Amino acid sequence: MSEEWHQVSMTVDDVPRRARVRARYLLSDFLREQAGAGGVHVACGHGVCGACTVAVDGIAVRACLMLAVQADGAHVQTVASLSALEGAPASGRDGLTPLQAAFREHHALQCGYCTPGLLVSTALFMSQHKAAAALPGNPSPRRAAILDHLNGHLCRCTGYANIIAAIESVLP
Amino acid sequence: MSAAPERFGQRIRRREDPVLLTGQGAYLANLIRPGMACMRVIRSTAAHARIKRIDFTPIAADPACLGTLCAADLPTGVGTLPAMDLAADSAPARQRILADGTTRFAGEPIAVVLATDAYIAEDLAERVIVEYEPLPTVMDVHTGTQSNAPLLYPEFGSNIVHQTAQRVGDPDAAFAAANTIIEEEFSFRRLIASPLETRGAVAMLEPDTGRYLVYSSTQIPQVLRAELARLTGVSLGRLRVLAPRVGGGFGCKEAIYPEEILVLLALQKFGRAVYWLEDRAESFSATVHGREEHMRVRAALDRDGVVTAVEVDCLADIGAAYSLFSNTPSAAVATLRGPYRIPHFRSRARSVVTNKTPLNVYRGAGYPQVTLAMERIMDLAAAASGLDRAEIRRRNLLQPEEFPVDRGVSYPGCGAIVYDSGNYTALLASTLEAIGYDGFGARRAQGKEDVSLGLGLSFVVEMTSGGGAEPARLRLSSNGRLQLLSGVTAIGQGTETTLAQILSDHLGVAADTIDVVAGDTDDSPDAPGTFASRGATMGGNAACQAGDAFVLEARKLAAEIRETRPEHIEWKDGMLIERGSSHQPLTLSTLVSQAGALGLAATERLDVTARFEDTPVSFASACHAAVVSIDHATGVIRVLDYAVTHDCGRIANPLLVDGQIMGGVVQGLGGCLFEALEYSDTGLPLTQSYMDYILPTAATAPRFILRHIETPSPLNPLGMKGAGEAGCSGAGAAIVNAIADALGPAIALPGGTGPFTPGVVRDILRNAEGLRNAEGLRDAHGKDAPAC
Numbered sequence: 001m002s003e004e005w006h007q008v009s010m011t012v013d014d015v016p017r018r019a020r021v022r023a024r025y026l027l028s029d030f031l032r033e034q035a036g037a038g039g040v041h042v043a044c045g046h047g048v049c050g051a052c053t054v055a056v057d058g059i060a061v062r063a064c065l066m067l068a069v070q071a072d073g074a075h076v077q078t079v080a081s082l083s084a085l086e087g088a089p090a091s092g093r094d095g096l097t098p099l100q101a102a103f104r105e106h107h108a109l110q111c112g113y114c115t116p117g118l119l120v121s122t123a124l125f126m127s128q129h130k131a132a133a134a135l136p137g138n139p140s141p142r143r144a145a146i147l148d149h150l151n152g153h154l155c156r157c158t159g160y161a162n163i164i165a166a167i168e169s170v171l172p
Numbered sequence: 173m174s175a176a177p178e179r180f181g182q183r184i185r186r187r188e189d190p191v192l193l194t195g196q197g198a199y200l201a202n203l204i205r206p207g208m209a210c211m212r213v214i215r216s217t218a219a220h221a222r223i224k225r226i227d228f229t230p231i232a233a234d235p236a237c238l239g240t241l242c243a244a245d246l247p248t249g250v251g252t253l254p255a256m257d258l259a260a261d262s263a264p265a266r267q268r269i270l271a272d273g274t275t276r277f278a279g280e281p282i283a284v285v286l287a288t289d290a291y292i293a294e295d296l297a298e299r300v301i302v303e304y305e306p307l308p309t310v311m312d313v314h315t316g317t318q319s320n321a322p323l324l325y326p327e328f329g330s331n332i333v334h335q336t337a338q339r340v341g342d343p344d345a346a347f348a349a350a351n352t353i354i355e356e357e358f359s360f361r362r363l364i365a366s367p368l369e370t371r372g373a374v375a376m377l378e379p380d381t382g383r384y385l386v387y388s389s390t391q392i393p394q395v396l397r398a399e400l401a402r403l404t405g406v407s408l409g410r411l412r413v414l415a416p417r418v419g420g421g422f423g424c425k426e427a428i429y430p431e432e433i434l435v436l437l438a439l440q441k442f443g444r445a446v447y448w449l450e451d452r453a454e455s456f457s458a459t460v461h462g463r464e465e466h467m468r469v470r471a472a473l474d475r476d477g478v479v480t481a482v483e484v485d486c487l488a489d490i491g492a493a494y495s496l497f498s499n500t501p502s503a504a505v506a507t508l509r510g511p512y513r514i515p516h517f518r519s520r521a522r523s524v525v526t527n528k529t530p531l532n533v534y535r536g537a538g539y540p541q542v543t544l545a546m547e548r549i550m551d552l553a554a555a556a557s558g559l560d561r562a563e564i565r566r567r568n569l570l571q572p573e574e575f576p577v578d579r580g581v582s583y584p585g586c587g588a589i590v591y592d593s594g595n596y597t598a599l600l601a602s603t604l605e606a607i608g609y610d611g612f613g614a615r616r617a618q619g620k621e622d623v624s625l626g627l628g629l630s631f632v633v634e635m636t637s638g639g640g641a642e643p644a645r646l647r648l649s650s651n652g653r654l655q656l657l658s659g660v661t662a663i664g665q666g667t668e669t670t671l672a673q674i675l676s677d678h679l680g681v682a683a684d685t686i687d688v689v690a691g692d693t694d695d696s697p698d699a700p701g702t703f704a705s706r707g708a709t710m711g712g713n714a715a716c717q718a719g720d721a722f723v724l725e726a727r728k729l730a731a732e733i734r735e736t737r738p739e740h741i742e743w744k745d746g747m748l749i750e751r752g753s754s755h756q757p758l759t760l761s762t763l764v765s766q767a768g769a770l771g772l773a774a775t776e777r778l779d780v781t782a783r784f785e786d787t788p789v790s791f792a793s794a795c796h797a798a799v800v801s802i803d804h805a806t807g808v809i810r811v812l813d814y815a816v817t818h819d820c821g822r823i824a825n826p827l828l829v830d831g832q833i834m835g836g837v838v839q840g841l842g843g844c845l846f847e848a849l850e851y852s853d854t855g856l857p858l859t860q861s862y863m864d865y866i867l868p869t870a871a872t873a874p875r876f877i878l879r880h881i882e883t884p885s886p887l888n889p890l891g892m893k894g895a896g897e898a899g900c901s902g903a904g905a906a907i908v909n910a911i912a913d914a915l916g917p918a919i920a921l922p923g924g925t926g927p928f929t930p931g932v933v934r935d936i937l938r939n940a941e942g943l944r945n946a947e948g949l950r951d952a953h954g955k956d957a958p959a960c
Contacts, residue, residue: 022291024291025291029290032201033206037195038195038196038198038202039194039195039196039197040195041199041201041368041369041419042201043368043369043370043419043452044368044452044861044862045451045452045453046452046453046861046862046863048861048862048863049368049862051368078195079193079194079195080194080195082194094189094190095190095194096190096193096194100190100193100194103189103193104185104186104189104190104193105185107185107186107827107828107830107831109189109192109193110420110664110665110666110831110835111367111368111369111417111418111419111420111663111664112188112189112192112193112197112417112419112664113197113199113367113368113369113419113420114368115192115193116193116195119193146870147870147871148871150869150870150871151869151870151871153869153870154368154862154867154869155368156366156367156368156420156422156835156839156867157420157664157831157835158831158834158835158838159831159834159835159836159837159838159839159868159873159876159899160838160868160869160870160872160873161834161873161874161875161876162831162834163870164870164873
């Protein structure tokens with residue numbers, strides 16, 4: 001089978017990565033196989049569950065629905081960049097960000113498979129939420145906003161209540 | 173001096189979390205390395221067919237093809253997958269590793285192709301030609317049990333492959349004497365557990381030893397190792413199986429699958445490391461299904477609302493062959509009576525083969541179905557007797573002083589069913605208070621127009637723990653840390669945290685000096701695995717036994733060092749203290765160094781293995797209550813509030829038990845409101861993605877009110893019972909009862925089991941509306957309304 005190969009470059013968690021890939025090669029595979037980003041978990045491959053969510057130039061993207069060639073030149077951040085996405089340092093003995101620490105405190109994960117993608121998009125949600133809440137005359141209904149955000153993610157273990165509580169605890 | 177020990181009963185945060193939260197969890201897909209061959213499975217596209225031809229010639233010369241396997245290539249003796257619950261009189265409907273001659277479900281493995289990467293493997297698999305000669309299909313148990321039905325296995329002469337019957341007392345006499353008889357049918361839809369991590373397996377040679385190393389995303393690595401040895405002829409000594417971090421199981425990873433065998437066969441034949449990763453679409457037909465059953469239940473009531481007898485006839489659709497655990501209906505119907513006394517009982521369960529993916533246990537293993545059936549019957553009995561729904565339950569519950577209660581039935585393969593302990597009346601009282609039962613009438617009356625509120629109750633009594641003797645090994649590391657090697661596979665429940673906490677409490681040492689390792693068959697070759705809500709109870713008691721043996725050895729060693737007798741050495745909170753001596757107590761670290769100075773190897777001496785012998789199963793219990801709303805305009809059902817009072821004996825870590833309950837409830841909610849696997853009439857699976865199979869999302873999660881009552885189990889020293897399944901087992905029943913309550917007594921629930929999607933709810937409401945209008949017209953005009 002003859003397929004065209006393409007040179008692709010991107011930064012993944014601040015490290016420049018280059019590889020020659022086929023056009024059909026998925027971003028999720030690029031991140032896992034070429035960039036060592038083992039925290040990008042593929043769970044459905046259809047863009048429904050959100051487990052593979054990463055930030056591409058600051059926007060939440062399902063890595064299983066984007067081709068690596070489409071991310072050429074992009075700045076990609078996975079869960080390994082959570083501190084930067086959150087704008088808060090990782091701290092403590094375990095080196096957790098405030099969001100990660102809240103997930104642990106509230107038992108908001110069990111098997112952990114959905115967790116990294118959920119953290120990435122929640123960090124992006126939080127910065128949007130903060131920006132929106134800062135606008136005068138725009139009191140954001142917190143819980144509704146959290147549920148709206150979380151509806152892009154599937155978790156089979158927790159029943160969601162603890163995830164909601166964890167996010168509520170870190171929102172301003 | 174190290175930190176204080178963790179205590180049994182504390183809400184300890186999980187030690188697993190930092191690794192998982194930072195994306196460093198080593199799941200199966202994280203073990204794939206460059207150079208491994210990717211295995212792609214060619215699956216049957218026919219539900220029932222003779223395989224006329226498998227032709228690899230289109231890819232045979234392709235250099236990208238690293239190898240192929242079909243049934244004809246399998247070594248002699250590599251035949252069929254194991255089935256744990258085949259009884260002596262069962263028809264052995266066994267699945268082959270690769271379909272040979274006949275395929276019996278769409279999705280059945282027929283052949284495999286190996287390639288350098290997943291993309292190429294998929295291309296190659298598409299080019300292999302499989303020619304089918306279609307055979308007539310059996311797609312439901314009703315046609316499958318008719319005398320002229322096509323047969324999946326003509327040699328058995330029937331599609332019924334297993335049946336059991338049990339009886340207690342004299343049900344016929346009780347029905348004859350009944351004041352009222354309630355009768356209801358239930359059809360439980362086919363569901364799939366669908367953990368977010370699909371299945372997968374890797375086979376490679378272990379670098380140092382040359383042994384075969386098989387990784388699988390499984391709940392039962394030890395069983396897999398035994399089956400790999402049986403099926404491939406590789407000796408146990410040359411096989412090591414590991415379960416890496418598992419991304420959810422819920423029962424579907426408690427089976428032995430063709431792909432787990434095939435990766436090893438491919439490694440043997442082609443001499444290179446092989447991996448297989450299931451994709452999601454494939455998973456919907458390649459991974460076991462759950463639940464599908466059809467049940468008829470009759471109950472006899474006396475004048476006072478006491479249920480005197482109940483009988484159940486269950487037809488289970490187990491799919492094309494037995495999986496590892498297919499006969500849950502036989503077992504579960506035997507426990508239909510749940511917490512209720514009901515002196516007379518009869519059950520019959522039959523398992524029927526159909527042209528669908530094999531059925532296996534799925535969280536709750538039959539209890540969600542029997543609980544729903546029994547609890548609907550209780551509500552119908554309340555209505556028929558004119559009694560309050562809580563009152564009729566109160567009148568029928570077993571009382572605290574009656575335990576232990578021999579139910580007079582047996583769980584096939586597990587012996588007599590004896591409820592070990594419980595306090596059902598307290599559970600009911602607690603849950604009624606938690607959900608606001610007494611004030612619910614007022615709450616309902618304040619509801620919005622066009623939105624009905626309803627409240628439903630349910631009660632679960634389910635077997636937990638048991639499942640075989642549980643080993644645990646505890647050893648001292650040279651740095652003075654303790655290493656607990658457990659056979660309990662971690663599948664997301666926090667096993668490492670719980671076991672370390674229990675051992676920390678038991679030995680009085682800081683939990684952060686204990687490392688827990690699980691899921692490696694080298695450490696615990698005979699462990700049963702993780703299923704049936706057994707991990708914490710069996711693993712925890714085994715850890716304590718290993719702790720006791722360890723302390724004994726530590727005292728002996730300390731006595732040698734101090735030149736005294738072990739009786740003079742006391743173990744206290746990780747210190748070895750010589751009675752009546754002014755010597756500094758020995759810590760485990762100083763024990764290592766001082767023993768070393770005397771030429772004694774502490775790490776060899778302090779390496780003990782204990783075996784917590786199998787116990788009869790213990791019965792956990794829970795009373796659930798749900799409040800739902802039904803929007804008449806949209807048909808949307810929302811579960812607003814959900815209360816559970818749960819009794820799993822003594823609780824090691826309430827934080828994790830609550831997590832199990834909430835997760836289980838929402839899984840049960842999904843099965844009740846959204847989920848169903850659909851097939852075409854010709855047996856092709858129509859549900860192949862999360863766009864078709866709708867799982868619960870955050871917006872569907874109710875407000876939880878969780879409570880616990882701790883009635884210790886007398887069956888193990890820690891007094892524990894399992895907690896993994898009680899949430900799932902009771903949720904469907906409570907929610908369906910709440911839906912029925914919201915709709916009101918005039919509207920019957922067809923089938924009564926769901927999924928109650930908005931479309932289904934709108935149909936129910938429209939039909940009810942039509943009936944009301946028709947009756948209204950008949951009243952007005954004295955004749956039938958015209959059909960429209």
